[in-house]
Structures are given as C-alpha cells and as structure tokens.
Amino acid sequence: MIQVSLRRIGxxxxxxxxxxxxxxxxxxxxxxxxxxxxxxFGYALSxxxxxxxxxxxxxxxxxxxxSHLEAIEDFxxxxxxxxxxxxxxxxxxxxxxxxxxxxxxxxxxxxxxxLQISQAILTAAQSGAQKEAANLQxxxxxxxxxxxxxxxxxxxxxxxxxxxxxLVVFFFTFINAAISFIRERSQGTLEKFMVSPLSRVxxxxxYVLGFSxxxxxxxxxTLLVVTLGFKVPMRGNPLTALTVVLLLGAGALVLxxxxxxxxxxxxxxxxxxxxxxxxxxxxxxVWWPLQSIPEFIRPISYMLPLTYAGDALRAVMLKGSSxxxxxFPDLLALTVxxxxxxxxxxxxxxxxxx
Amino acid sequence: MxxxxxGPVVSARGVVKSFGQLxxxxxxxxxxxxxVTYCLLGPNGSGKTTLIRAIVGLLKIDxxxxxxxxxxxxxxxxxxxxxxxxxxxxxxxxDLTLQENLEFFAGLYGIGKQEREQRIVELLRMVNLQDLxxxxxxxxxxxxxxxxxxxxxxxxxxxxxxxxxPTVGVDPRLRQTFWxxxxxxxxxxxxxxxxxxxxxxxxxxxxxxxMKAGKMTAVGSPDDIKRxxxxxxxxxxxxxxxEKDCARLRAEGYEIEILDGVVSxxxxxxxxxxxxxxxxxxxxxxxxxPMLEEAFLQLSxxx
Numbered sequence: 001m002i003q004v005s006l007r008r009i010g011x012x013x014x015x016x017x018x019x020x021x022x023x024x025x026x027x028x029x030x031x032x033x034x035x036x037x038x039x040x041f042g043y044a045l046s047x048x049x050x051x052x053x054x055x056x057x058x059x060x061x062x063x064x065x066x067s068h069l070e071a072i073e074d075f076x077x078x079x080x081x082x083x084x085x086x087x088x089x090x091x092x093x094x095x096x097x098x099x100x101x102x103x104x105x106x107x108x109x110x111x112x113x114x115l116q117i118s119q120a121i122l123t124a125a126q127s128g129a130q131k132e133a134a135n136l137q138x139x140x141x142x143x144x145x146x147x148x149x150x151x152x153x154x155x156x157x158x159x160x161x162x163x164x165x166x167l168v169v170f171f172f173t174f175i176n177a178a179i180s181f182i183r184e185r186s187q188g189t190l191e192k193f194m195v196s197p198l199s200r201v202x203x204x205x206x207y208v209l210g211f212s213x214x215x216x217x218x219x220x221x222t223l224l225v226v227t228l229g230f231k232v233p234m235r236g237n238p239l240t241a242l243t244v245v246l247l248l249g250a251g252a253l254v255l256x257x258x259x260x261x262x263x264x265x266x267x268x269x270x271x272x273x274x275x276x277x278x279x280x281x282x283x284x285x286v287w288w289p290l291q292s293i294p295e296f297i298r299p300i301s302y303m304l305p306l307t308y309a310g311d312a313l314r315a316v317m318l319k320g321s322s323x324x325x326x327x328f329p330d331l332l333a334l335t336v337x338x339x340x341x342x343x344x345x346x347x348x349x350x351x352x353x354x
Numbered sequence: 355m356x357x358x359x360x361g362p363v364v365s366a367r368g369v370v371k372s373f374g375q376l377x378x379x380x381x382x383x384x385x386x387x388x389x390v391t392y393c394l395l396g397p398n399g400s401g402k403t404t405l406i407r408a409i410v411g412l413l414k415i416d417x418x419x420x421x422x423x424x425x426x427x428x429x430x431x432x433x434x435x436x437x438x439x440x441x442x443x444x445x446x447x448x449d450l451t452l453q454e455n456l457e458f459f460a461g462l463y464g465i466g467k468q469e470r471e472q473r474i475v476e477l478l479r480m481v482n483l484q485d486l487x488x489x490x491x492x493x494x495x496x497x498x499x500x501x502x503x504x505x506x507x508x509x510x511x512x513x514x515x516x517x518x519x520p521t522v523g524v525d526p527r528l529r530q531t532f533w534x535x536x537x538x539x540x541x542x543x544x545x546x547x548x549x550x551x552x553x554x555x556x557x558x559x560x561x562x563x564x565m566k567a568g569k570m571t572a573v574g575s576p577d578d579i580k581r582x583x584x585x586x587x588x589x590x591x592x593x594x595x596x597e598k599d600c601a602r603l604r605a606e607g608y609e610i611e612i613l614d615g616v617v618s619x620x621x622x623x624x625x626x627x628x629x630x631x632x633x634x635x636x637x638x639x640x641x642x643x644p645m646l647e648e649a650f651l652q653l654s655x656x657x
Contacts, residue, residue, distance in 0.1 A: 011461030019449050022490075188443025195410045195439040196462045 012206020055098030068128035161232035162313035177256030215249035235320030380568035396565030438512030448492025585644035
C-alpha cells in the first residue's frame with residue numbers, strides 16, 4: 001500500500017535540513033570544495049593539455065602522414081572513432097583541430113576561433129601529405145581538404161568548471177545520504193519509522209526534498225565560485241543549470257540510500273568512494289573526452305549520471321542551451337537513473353524482517 | 355477502523371517464530387486486556403523483545419494467530435497511529451534538540467501545532483526535562499536520553515504502548531513518576547505493555563506474564579504468580595523458649611525452620627496468624643510476604 005502525504009514528507013525534510021544546518025564542517029566544505037577542485041583539476045590537469053590538442057580519425061591509408069603528425073612534439077594526438085566525434089569535440093572547443101584520414105582524401109577540421117593554432121595544424125598536415133606523396137608511385141592531386149568549424153576557444157577551466165559543480169554535488173549528497181541512512185539504522189530511528197504512519201516512499205521523498213534545499217545552496221555557491229572566481233562563462237539560464245544539478249543530487253541521494261544497505265558503518269560508506277565516485281570522475285568525459293575512452297569501457301560511461309550532468313551543464317553554461325535542448329539524452333538519463341534507484345532504495349527499506 | 359472496544363488489545367494464539375533452528379516463540383498464547391499495565395518478565399533470550407517486534411509487525415510470524423487492537427497483525431500498519439513503540443535503542447536524533455525531536459515525532463503523527471506544543475510541555479515536565487528543551491539530545495546523559503525517548507513515544511497518545519525496558523538507567527524517584535503516568539494512561543483506557551528485569555516494577559503491574567523459552571509459563575496478577583509458584587507468607591517469631599514452643603507448633607502441624615534463633619513458620623493464609631498466637635506468645639514477630647522474584651526463580655526452575 002503506497003500512501004503519500006505531503007505534510008509528512010515536509011516533516012522529514014525539515015528534520016533533515018535542521019540536522020544538516022548543524023553540521024558546520026559540511027557547510028564549510030560546500031564552499032571550500034569547489035575551489036579546491038577547480039584548482040586541482042582546472043590548473044593542475046590543464047598542464048597536460050598544453051600542446052595542441054589534435055584529433056585523429058584513421059580510416060585507412062596515409063601511414064606516413066599519420067606518423068608525421070604523431071611525431072610532432074607540440075601535438076597531443078587523440079585517436080577518435082569517427083569524423084562526427086571529431087566535429088563535436090572541435091566545435092566544443094575541446095580539440096584545436098582534427099585530421100580525418102580516408103583512403104582517398106584527408107580532411108582537416110579546424111577551429112576558426114583560434115587561427116594561429118589552426119595554421120599550425122594545417123601546416124603540419126600539408127607537410128605530412130608531402131611526405132606521403134613522396135612515398136607514392138602515382139602522385140595524387142591535392143588531396144588535403146580543409147574545413148573550418150566554429151569552436152569556442154575555451155580554456156581547460158571552462159570545460160572543467162561545469163562538471164566540477166556536478167561532481168561536488170554528487171559527491172557530498174551521496175556521502176551524506178548514505179551516512180544519514182546508516183545512522184537511521186544504527187540509532188534505531190528507522191525501526192521507529194517503520195512503526196509509524198510514515199511510509200517508505202514518504203521517507204525517501206522527505207530526504208530528497210530536504211537534501212534538495214541543501215543541494216540548491218551548494219550548487220549556487222559553486223556556481224558563483226566557478227563563474228565569478230574562475231571566470232567560466234554562463235551563457236544559458238542559471239536556473240536551467242540548477243535544475244540539472246537538483247536532478248543529479250536527487251540521483252546521488254537515492255543511490256546513497258540504496259548502497260547504505262550494504263554498509264554496516266560510516267567507515268564502510270567511505271569505502272564506497274573508490275567504487276562509486278572515482279569511476280564517475282575518470283569516465284564522465286570531462287577531463288578526457290568520452291571519445292578518447294576505449295570503446296569497451298565506454299558503455300560504463302553512459303551509465304554514469306555525472307556523464308549526463310556534465311554534458312548538460314557544459315551545454316547550458318558554454319553553449320547557452322535551453323532546458324528543452326538538454327532533455328534528450330541528458331535530463332532523460334538523469335531522470336531514469338533517479339527513478340531506478342528511488343525504487344531500489346524504497347524497496348530495500350523493508351518493514352518486515354523474516 | 356474502530357477497534358473492538360471489549361476484546362483484548364493483543365491476543366496471540368499458538369504464535370510461532372523461529373530464527374533458523376532456534377524457536378524463539380513456541381506456540382505462544384496470550385491475551386492483554388484493555389486498560390492495564392502488562393509486564394513481560396523472563397530471563398534474557400526468552401523471547402520478550404521478539405514478541406514485541408512481532409506485535410508491531412516488524413517480524414513476520416511463522417504461524418499462529420496474532421491480533422492487535424482487533425486487527426490481524428498482517429494489517430497492523432493501518433493502525434500505527436494508535437501504537438507507541440519504544441525500542442531498546444532509544445531511537446532519537448542526537449543532533450536535534452529535545453524540542454526538535456519531539457516536534458519531529460509529533461509531525462509524523464500529524465499533530466497540529468497548538469496541540470503539539472501543549473503535549474511537549476506536558477511530556478517534558480513528566481520526564482523532568484522541561485529546562486533542557488533547547489539542548490541537543492546528544493549531550494544528554496544516558497538516563498535523560500531514555501526519558502526523552504519515552505516522551506517521544508508518548509507524543510501521539512497511543513492506545514497501545516509497547517515499551518522495551520523503558521526504565522533502564524532511570525533513577526528510582528523518576529521511575530515512580532513514570533509509573534504514575536502509566537497508571538494515568540491506563541485509567542484513560544490505554545494499555546501499556548512493558549518488559550523489565552526489575553521485580554519491584556513488575557509488582558506494580560496489573561498483570562505479569564512470565565516468559566520462558568518462547569512460551570508464557572505463568573500469567574496473572576503478582577499475587578496470582580506467587581500463589582502459582584506455591585509461595586506462601588512466612589511468620590518470623592522470636593520466642594522465649596524456642597524448643598518448647600516449636601514442639602507445640604509442630605504438634606499442631608506447622609512447618610518450622612529455625613535460623614539464628616529466629617523461628618520461621620510457613621502460613622497457608624494470613625488468617626492462620628491468629629491461631630498461631632493462640633499456641634505461642636512470642637516476644638516479637640514479623641510477617642514476611644513472598645517476593646515475586648522468588649516466585650519467578652521457582653517457576654523458571656520448574657519450567
């Protein structure tokens with residue numbers, strides 16, 4: 001029997017907020033964590049990408065051109081699966097350009113917003129093509145075709161910023177929720193709930209509501225740090241960005257609630273971090289484009305909520321996408337993730353033990 | 355959903371519950387009438403907590419019939435607003451104040467703000483914590499925590515109150531207050547089921563049920579239990595001439611024990627005191643009523 005009373009949900013939410021409010025260390029971390037993460041990921045990792053980021057799509061042929069490009073020290077060559085991947089990354093400003101090798105021609109995709117780099121890439125591609133031509137018995141006509149795309153000329157900080165917001169919210173909500181549920185169990189309050197008119201659905205929804213207020217505060221702070229402190233652009237509507245973050249936070253909460261069933265103490269919750277948080281950081285496609293992740297691992301990326309949240313937040317903040325533009329696949333995926341783990345978390349809160 | 359006003363508040367018929375090989379409730383049968391304090395006594399592991407958890411529907415019973423407030427236990431969640439359950443865990447939020455804890459539990463039962471305030475004041479006074487309402491529950495001592503937990507359990511004025519060891523760590527004077535409050539509740543037609551290890555508390559209950567190995571081995575008022583255990587009052591006599599007097603008493607068929615010069619005599623009833631005094635004239639005498647504790651020791655050895 002599922003019964004839902006908004007008032008009871010509110011009672012749980014109010015309690016959760018009161019408890020969180022009193023946890024000063026967590027409140028402090030909300031403001032502090034995004035700054036640390038921005039510095040860590042934004043500055044420290046950006047060094048890796050100091051060279052020209054060049055995508056390479058190899059569809060056969062032109063081995064001399066390929067090895068020429070790969071041998072250039074200033075270029076960070078990233079192998080990509082298809083031309084459309086390359087186009088996307090160039091237009092997102094995550095690659096400075098790409099070279100598509102086809103048996104009969106070579107297409108060079110360039111970012112029109114950074115002409116110097118484009119020139120360097122083009123020069124390299126042409127000198128590679130000359131080497132290639134020297135190897136051939138029948139010299140071909142000019143087989144290098146150039147296409148200009150309009151990228152954003154973004155800095156590493158800009159691409160990382162939106163995802164940091166998602167990461168911070170996901171991390172803190174997940175940990176806090178899992179620990180809260182562990183405590184409900186160990187201090188006996190869960191058993192008391194079970195013998196009260198509060199239903200399981202109401203309880204989890206109360207948590208979602210209470211934590212959402214917290215998430216709102218957290219993501220607003222992060223948004224301010226990222227946009228004002230680190231000058232990441234905010235081209236779209238900030239409310240759209242907050243919607244994405246709230247949905248992500250709700251997903252993190254129900255995941256935490258669900259996984260708390262498999263931990264016996266707060267200490268064991270912390271041990272979930274390598275399993276739950278780390279893969280999201282590595283595989284969400286923020287620090288390394290999804291297209292550069294080996295194909296057999298990529299399905300995992302597509303199961304992680306941070307992948308979609310990162311994508312949606314980048315779209316809103318950097319491209320100015322509207323809410324309707326990010327429904328598919330990002331908001332849809334985040335909603336499905338939430339619903340699946342909401343059901344799982346609720347079902348695990350068993351009233352009866354056998 | 356009005357519950358049956360006349361029938362027992364809890365009625366169990368042949369209730370069975372096993373954990374693996376271990377049979378924790380073994381064809382248990384019991385009736386708890388309305389408006390009484392019912393004490394569940396028994397050694398550790400006799401199944402007291404299991405029985406309470408089965409009554410509130412937290413444990414699924416393997417067999418038998420169990421009805422709570424006229425409702426089969428399988429549907430007990432429909433009447434949770436009428437049940438107050440205090441676990442041994444003393445379920446509270448240490449990071450909320452006393453007031454906030456009480457407000458939260460009141461909210462779960464949909465108690466309006468004005469009524470809530472009134473009850474909070476009354477309950478905090480009852481558990482003698484009225485001056486600490488803005489303290490964090492986590493900073494309370496063990497006994498205070500216990501008292502707050504009781505107040506939270508009573509906030510919605512339940513018809514049936516299930517208290518698993520509610521007075522552990524509570525000082526004697528406050529325990530008195532608790533019992534007075536329980537009496538007030540039962541006089542309003544509410545029912546209190548309590549588990550305790552303290553015999554003096556069990557003596558205060560209208561009905562005591564003694565549990566052993568998952569069965570009720572003795573049920574009745576404290577006096578009934580003593581009678582069932584075959585315990586009788588003793589008369590202690592200080593006699594001028596013990597040897598001669600004892601011989602006369604024995605001749606009249608009284609059972610006598612002599613310990614440190616004091617003659618102890620078993621009475622069948624209090625009326626016998628008169629006839630004893632017709633036989634001997636003691637310097638001093640004292641009537642010793644049997645202790646409930648002895649009754650249980652006897653019963654648990656016998657069972």
